Amino acid sequence: MVLNFAVEVSANPKARFLSRQSLDEISPPEKRFDLRGALDTGFPYRLSHADHLATLFVSACYHQPHNTKKGIITDLDDTLWFGIVGEVGADAVSWSLNENAQIHGLYQQFLSSLSSAGILVAAVSKNSPGVVDEVFDRSDLVLKKSSVFPIMASWNTKSQAISSILQLWNISSDAVVF
Numbered sequence: 001m002v003l004n005f006a007v008e009v010s011a012n013p014k015a016r017f018l019s020r021q022s023l024d025e026i027s028p029p030e031k032r033f034d035l036r037g038a039l040d041t042g043f044p045y046r047l048s049h050a051d052h053l054a055t056l057f058v059s060a061c062y063h064q065p066h067n068t069k070k071g072i073i074t075d076l077d078d079t080l081w082f083g084i085v086g087e088v089g090a091d092a093v094s095w096s097l098n099e100n101a102q103i104h105g106l107y108q109q110f111l112s113s114l115s116s117a118g119i120l121v122a123a124v125s126k127n128s129p130g131v132v133d134e135v136f137d138r139s140d141l142v143l144k145k146s147s148v149f150p151i152m153a154s155w156n157t158k159s160q161a162i163s164s165i166l167q168l169w170n171i172s173s174d175a176v177v178f
Helices: 002-011 020-026 035-041 047-062 102-116 129-136 158-169
Strands: 071-075 120-126 151-154
Touching: 002 102, 020 047, 071 102, 071 158, 102 120, 120 158, 129 151, 151 158
Parallel strands: 071 120, 120 151
Antiparallel strands: none
8 A cells, every 4th residue: 555655646737845965964963863752642753853844844735846947867677567577687686575675676766757747768877788678578578668768778977877868868867866
């Protein structure tokens, strides 16, 4: 249920996400818990933490993002899938709960929802293009090859591949998440 909710919410272009890092900066984790409050009222957090959390919620609800991104460029090995395809082969990389690699499957679902919402998705990898194509030809891959353009697998530097993608997309680097 949580996964379905996350997929639906991430597909909504008006959805806002709170950053754990932002929360940690204004309300450090070690200063959140209130034992006395938990015992007396059942509310385990200090009021200062609740105040900081509420401030972030209100900000997310009423403030438009000032720097909307147009695309994302992702790595493949140990990012889109678990394993290094050049070492273990296309059949041995994984992204499912059975292989304890569900985070990679969730990431693929996230990228798929971004692509469906019109966000550009590309991939770069220091690999043989043929081996990468073999993985994208697998029927159980969550993120379909048609949702990723381009897929740049080569032995050149990733920075060269990213530059090529930016030229192909005709957008500047500040409009992209790497």
